[in-house]
Amino acid sequence: QQQVKQSPQSLIVQKGGISIINCAYENTAFDYFPWYQQFPGKGPALLIAIRPDVSEKKEGRFTISFNKSAKQFSLHIMDSQPGDSATYFCAATVGSQGNLIFGKGTKLSVKP
Amino acid sequence: KAGVTQTPRYLIKTRGQQVTLSCSPISGHRSVSWYQQTPGQGLQFLFEYFSETQRNKGNFPGRFSGRQFSNSRSEMNVSTLELGDSALYLCASKPLITGELFFGEGSRLTVL
Numbered sequence: 725q726q727q728v729k730q731s732p733q734s735l736i737v738q739k740g741g742i743s744i745i746n747c748a749y750e751n752t753a754f755d756y757f758p759w760y761q762q763f764p765g766k767g768p769a770l771l772i773a774i775r776p777d778v779s780e781k782k783e784g785r786f787t788i789s790f791n792k793s794a795k796q797f798s799l800h801i802m803d804s805q806p807g808d809s810a811t812y813f814c815a816a817t818v819g820s821q822g823n824l825i826f827g828k829g830t831k832l833s834v835k836p
Numbered sequence: 837k838a839g840v841t842q843t844p845r846y847l848i849k850t851r852g853q854q855v856t857l858s859c860s861p862i863s864g865h866r867s868v869s870w871y872q873q874t875p876g877q878g879l880q881f882l883f884e885y886f887s888e889t890q891r892n893k894g895n896f897p898g899r900f901s902g903r904q905f906s907n908s909r910s911e912m913n914v915s916t917l918e919l920g921d922s923a924l925y926l927c928a929s930k931p932l933i934t935g936e937l938f939f940g941e942g943s944r945l946t947v948l
Contacts, residue, residue, distance in 0.1 A: 766941055767942055770937070813879060822935070824935075829879075
């Protein structure tokens with residue numbers, strides 16, 4: 725019940741295309757859903773986050789879509805750029821001070 | 837503001853040895869969490885310390901331990917190393933108000 729399942733494991737997108745990464749969870753107590761971005765040799769960094777009281781949050785080219793009834797949330801990267809090539813992790817937790825449970829990550833490659 | 841600092845960045849040990857990793861959080865952050873990152877399992881929560889007390893613990897054997905000092909700096913120790921302990925160990929600090937984790941660049945441990 726504590727798992728967060730992420731798909732796909734890897735994704736190749738052409739420059740300018742849309743990258744979509746999906747996550748599903750089971751614990752209905754989760755109320756904070758962040759996405760982290762990790763470049764090689766670096767630690768993950770917060771990209772964007774959402775709470776279940778909204779169905780969508782957009783920050784620049786990055787959008788989280790949230791479906792509470794389906795217990796799913798996804799990251800959309802519009803106009804994908806080679807600089808977006810990284811590993812993306814979805815996560816979930818209960819409360820802002822809870823421990824983040826991470827998905828297994830998606831390695832995104834954006835081809836020029 | 838300086839980020840999360842982890843030392844050492846790389847280390848090689850042999851089976852049966854023990855290792856101590858160090859983490860200095862962002863100034864003012866009192867919560868420090870440790871994660872193990874491997875290609876197969878992704879990011880797995882080890883433990884969290886807050887004000888020198890272990891607040892949460894993940895599902896790892898007792899060979900994995902940690903502590904936090906009064907200046908919020910934290911160390912984690914792995915005793916009787918096994919080959920499977922080879923991983924990137926990430927430390928993250930968190931401010932009181934938000935749930936955002938700020939990660940260091942990690943300590944990459946190789947066990948031979």
